[in-house]
Amino acid sequence: MNLREVWQREGLFLPLVFRWAAEIEKFSWEEFITDPTNISFAIGNAFKRVQYDGVINCGDAALEAEGLGCNVTRSQNGEIKAVTPPEKPHHDDAWMSKGNLPSVIQSTERLCIELKKRVPVVGVITGPLTLITFLSTEISNFEQTSIRSMNPPGRDLIELISGVISRETKTYCQMGLGAILIAESTFVSMNPVNGAIQRNLLETSLNVAEYYQIPVVLSYNPQPGNDGQNLLTESRVDFVLSPFAADRGVGDIERWITPLPESFFQDQRLEQEKLETLRRLITLPEYRRISTMGEVKQSTPVALMQVITNEIKKKEGEERFSQ
Numbered sequence: 001m002n003l004r005e006v007w008q009r010e011g012l013f014l015p016l017v018f019r020w021a022a023e024i025e026k027f028s029w030e031e032f033i034t035d036p037t038n039i040s041f042a043i044g045n046a047f048k049r050v051q052y053d054g055v056i057n058c059g060d061a062a063l064e065a066e067g068l069g070c071n072v073t074r075s076q077n078g079e080i081k082a083v084t085p086p087e088k089p090h091h092d093d094a095w096m097s098k099g100n101l102p103s104v105i106q107s108t109e110r111l112c113i114e115l116k117k118r119v120p121v122v123g124v125i126t127g128p129l130t131l132i133t134f135l136s137t138e139i140s141n142f143e144q145t146s147i148r149s150m151n152p153p154g155r156d157l158i159e160l161i162s163g164v165i166s167r168e169t170k171t172y173c174q175m176g177l178g179a180i181l182i183a184e185s186t187f188v189s190m191n192p193v194n195g196a197i198q199r200n201l202l203e204t205s206l207n208v209a210e211y212y213q214i215p216v217v218l219s220y221n222p223q224p225g226n227d228g229q230n231l232l233t234e235s236r237v238d239f240v241l242s243p244f245a246a247d248r249g250v251g252d253i254e255r256w257i258t259p260l261p262e263s264f265f266q267d268q269r270l271e272q273e274k275l276e277t278l279r280r281l282i283t284l285p286e287y288r289r290i291s292t293m294g295e296v297k298q299s300t301p302v303a304l305m306q307v308i309t310n311e312i313k314k315k316e317g318e319e320r321f322s323q
Contacts, residue, residue, distance in 0.1 A: 001116055001118065001120045001121075001178050002179070002213070002214070003054065003120040003122070003178045003179035003215045003217075003238075003239075004238075005120070006120060007239075009053065011282060011288075011312045012053050012288070012290065012312075013052045013053050013054075013291070013308075013313065014053055014054040014122070014257065014289070014290070015052055015056070015296055016056050016294065016296065017296045017305075018039075018042075018043060018058040019295050020046065020296040020297070021042040021043045021045070022038075022042050023077075023298040024042065024045070024049075025042045025045065028076075029078030032078075033058070033060070033103060033104075035103060036106035036110060037110075039057070039058055039103060039104065039107035040107040043057060043107070044111060044114055044115060047119065049302055049306070050302070050305045051309060051313075053119065053120075054122055054179070055115055057104065057121065057122065057123055057124055058104045058107065059181065059183055059295075060080075060100075061080060061130055061183065061185045062080050062134065063099060063100055063101045063104060063126065064125075064164055064168070065126070065135065066098065066100065067090070067095035067098040068086070068089045068095045068131075069085075069086030069089050070085055070086055070089075071083070083133075083134045085134060085135050085136060086135075089135050089157075095164065096167065096168070096171070105171060105172075108121065108123045108175060112175045112176060121178050122179045123175070123177050123179075123180050123181070124180075124181045124182075125169065125172070125180060125182050125183070126183060126185075127183055127184035128161050128162075128165060128184075128197075128202065129197075129198050130183070130184050131164065132157060132161060133185075135157060135161070158197065158200070158201060162200075162204055162205075165201065165202070165204070165205045166204040169208045173209055173211075173212035177214065178215075179214060179238075179239075180215075180216050181216075181217045181241070182205070182217070182237070183219040184198075184220045202216075202218075202236070202237065203236075206237065215238035216237045216238050216239070217238065217240070217257065218237040218239070218240050218241070219240075219242070220242045220244075238255065239256070239289075240255055240256050241256075241291050242256070242257075243258070253286060253288075256289070257289045257290065258287050258289065258290055258291070259292055259293030259294075260278075260287075260290050260292060262294075262297070264278060265292070265304065265308075266297065268304065269303070269307075270304060270307050270308065275311070278308065278311055282311065282312055
């Protein structure tokens with residue numbers, strides 16, 4: 001099922017849940033990320049328990065970086081603590097067979113086979129600016145650094161990243177999945193220089209996705225400011241997931257997915273005050289399509305996810321009934 005097929009629903013909910021799904025099944029990070037059967041089992045079961053509107057597969061930001069030769073330090077549950085760039089990144093296609101990326105790609109294919117007739121399955125690709133921060137040795141203040149002045153030479157780095165993203169896009173598109181999510185992480189800034197380079201890097205990937213008629217979602221976490229707003233709204237991607245969508249005047253609101261505030265996922269149950277706040281939020285146009293900004297917390301109870309999902313989908317049911 002293509003994401004465009006469900007896009008006009010009221011109350012669309014597309015959460016990021018991969019570590020949460022692993023926690024439910026009591027998988028350690030190593031058991032989860034190294035085994036495509038465990039990944040697809042955990043994420044598929046999480047969907048069956050909660051019944052949201054799209055299955056987003058594992059979105060770990062350092063998967064491609066590991067394949068390209070970076071040394072990634074992680075916590076016990078797999079969270080990224082530090083990334084050390086290689087002296088020289090791999091420039092051949094062997095990067096796709098290294099690290100844990102093969103497990104994630106295989107699990108995405110399995111989820112497509114199992115679920116794509118019921119719900120859009122979304123493959124995740126790390127965003128180009130995030131990959132640049134991992135692969136460059138001169139990234140201390142991204143907002144004040146020109147990508148073209150980084151080491152390795154900017155042009156070579158940009159060409160490498162463009163090839164990585166387009167190759168991964170083609171691999172996912174050939175599975176017939178429902179959408180691709182290109183996810184920029186929290187530690188990159190969207191200034192005019194970086195935004196323009198991001199658009200250039202995305203161009204080949206967008207062309208590939210357009211050929212296969214697969215929609216592309218761009219996820220961008222921090223508030224980008226006015227320059228960032230313009231760059232995001234002018235982007236050729238189909239949809240944008242950003243907290244900036246919750247602000248008025250972001251342009252074509254039909255393209256935006258708004259993250260639900262993290263506070264909704266912090267407690268063991270949804271207190272009445274938060275429940276009323278949620279019900280108020282989902283009546284707003286900017287909360288017509290909802291996701292999470294980053295992953296659902298691993299400690300979030302299944303029952304709480306079910307309550308949140310049911311409230312959002314209740315709106316969908318009311319809107320459909322009223323038509």
